[in-house]
Amino acid sequence: MSVSDFELFQSWRKVLDLCALRPGQAVTVLTSADTNEQTLRCAILAVRDKGAIANRLDLQPVNGGTSLSRDPLAYVGTTPLTGNRPALEMLKASDLVLDLMTLLFSAEQHEILAAGGRILLAVEPPEVLVRLTPTLEDRARVLAASARLRAARGMRVTSAAGTDATFALGDYPMLEEYGFVDRPGRWDHWPSGFLATWSNEGSAEGTIVLAPGDILLPQKAYVTAPVTMRLERGYVRAIEGGYEAGHLKDYMDSFGDPEVYAVSHIGWGLQKKAHWSVMGFYDREASIGMDSRACAGNFLWSTGPNNEAGGTRDTACHIDIPMRGCTVTLDGEAVVVDGVLVED
Ligand SMILES: [Fe+2]
16 A cells, blocks of 8 residues: 655655765765655655755666566676766766666776765665665574574575575675665665675585575566576576476566576675565566565575676676575574574
């Protein structure tokens, strides 16, 4: 159900406080054809309320004629900023970019951040933004987990369904998503609350078995029968199972790019206000499924690009796969047991 402008305005104020937005700073709100009008309206009000300058940059949508899905995360890499130098310079000159469009996995995003910019993505429906308004506790939980992940040299994931996979770690940075951008060069996503990194190139090995109830994104589908994915030398080499396995393979093959099968980020959910059940209540086009990605105790892994981590793989297909009931260990020490967070 809907939230009032007042509620969403209050959430934006909290988020801008957490972003340490100061009077006189310049904020650019990045919008496109699918931007939520209420989110935009309340963001601009909250920016003005902080005494900051509110600009709006509205860009033309791209990829719609190519992608098989309407989900903004379904076709990544090419954005309305590609080859668009004036727009890019405006964003680089801003103290804070509020991305209500979905500028993700792009060289342009990298350039903005490298120039010291900050980008906060916020494209979930208003009521999800309000329910999952970030807090300082979210950051503390993510950063504590990140310290452990950064120190680890290997991750192993097992499950009663038959998963047993290993990943070597240490070559790529941490992806610490806690929902706000509190320092220059930082990108984050409101809502979130999870931690990830990328396994060392070519190191992902083993078997991952999706159990009924596990989730495929951007399909936004709960798997109804086991899907077995065999990992070798960093790539998914086989996908076996019923209808969902075939659907997944058909979709990935449609990109005509073998790199779509590379293992991308791996990590686990830390957000206790996010819920597994939420996706089942939403139309597929209404949300991008952040509850599924962030909910506490999931194992979230993915396929596709690694350019947001500084890698060179920029394939357009990105599949996020949140799994329940897994045990995740770092150098033999559990951080999630049977889908439940190990609390320190
Ligand atoms: Fe992802």
